Amino acid sequence: MLLHSAILFTLAARAVAGASGSSNTSPSSPSTTSSASNSSSSGSSSTGSPSSTDCSTWSKVASDLSSTFQGCGPAARGAIRAPFHDCINNGCDGSLILGSECSRSENAGLPPTCTLLAAKAKQYNVGTADMIQFAAAVAIAVCPLGPRVRALVGRTDSSTPAAEGLVPSTKDPIAQILRQFAAVGMSAADVVALVGSHTVATQSFDDPSQAGKALDSTPSRWDVKFYSETKAGTAPYSFSSDRRMTNDSSTEGSWDRFARSQHAWAVAFTSAWDRFVVVGNDVGKLKDCSSSLPGSSKRRAEGMGSPMGDGAFH
Incomplete structure (x- = not known):
């Protein structure tokens, strides 16, 4: 996911087709x-x-x-x-x-x-x-x-x-983002879990006029407020890709589950990150x-x- 400045990673990434190696x-x-x-x-x-x-x-x-x-x-x-x-x-x-x-x-x-x-x-x-x-x-x-x-x-x-x-940028379609991560072995739930790292993010380049704004109200805590506040529209700033993930049929279920449970997110994030x-x-x-x-x-x-x-x- 394309990260802007101190923001974590904006979703997605094109896997290099035809890459070779280990x-x-x-x-x-x-x-x-x-x-x-x-x-x-x-x-x-x-x-x-x-x-x-x-x-x-x-x-x-x-x-x-x-x-x-x-x-x-x-x-x-x-x-x-x-x-x-x-x-x-x-x-x-x-x-x-x-x-x-x-x-x-x-x-x-x-x-x-x-x-x-x-x-x-x-x-x-x-x-x-x-x-x-x-x-x-x-x-x-x-x-x-x-x-x-x-x-x-x-x-x-x-x-x-x-x-x-x-x-890619935060403007990419969710289906494209998921395909790109699927190419490196990540499921839709993995992507939603990884994007939760935006909980400690701020943005500087997605919208320079609002540089420095955090993606949730507690940017110094690794908590699930990012999920709930992004969906509710109450976050100080949200990426378009994050907002669209909150109600996309492929990602909404995982998004809502992580918003309700720090434990569920920790399990999912750790597994996805480690891979x-x-x-x-x-x-x-x-x-x-x-x-x-x-x-x-x-x-x-x-x-x-x-x-x-x-x-x-x-």
Whole structure:
């Protein structure tokens, strides 16, 4: 979903047709292959350093970024938004930063995040693709009520930029948005769950005349007010795509369910996120450093122990 400035990700993303490379496999279901491929697995690419799979290193990263993201403000919002822009085209390969995609208009508002994460990847000698995903996991955990998503590391970095124009706008038809996410293995319920990350979002580029407006009344809390306020028309600002999802036949049921239950949304969001942020990667080759995340000693997000992709969405 196309994110504008500190807003999370605006829905949708065109999967690159005919992409080739390693398959995306669910961590809990190694034999399951996603429909998305990593087209950057050949050509100009580089692999993150061995330290990128050292969980003690990632614990230091988590401690560092937790301070940066305290308050669930602009820095956290940018970090949560970044994976959508990195993963939706060529897969989660770090090309958002390494391929200079961050300077494109479709990624407006992300340059400060890209600069921060590039510097952190260099500072800790870890992969850029991993840093993008791990930073988002930290930001989600730091935001009040945020779930603990899975933090897998060991992705292959690529400096090959994805084709431009693959991140659509908030004006796209809902059917098109759902088709685009279906191409990377996301169901309609998954998309509704992921779009809930707008609960900690603000917008700057969807309507510049209203720059800075939040998408719900509590932009520093990971709560379900986004769903109820968007549907009621009481949110400070709403994207057209979000408003239309509230009453589209494919998405309305999930929207209403999440509006009623923080627990239901947490389960659905965690499952969808965990599958989305490994698009284009061989999950069997990744290492789980979730224990490095803030609050990892507590019970993780509802449903975290369930197999990814099970019936949590229906």
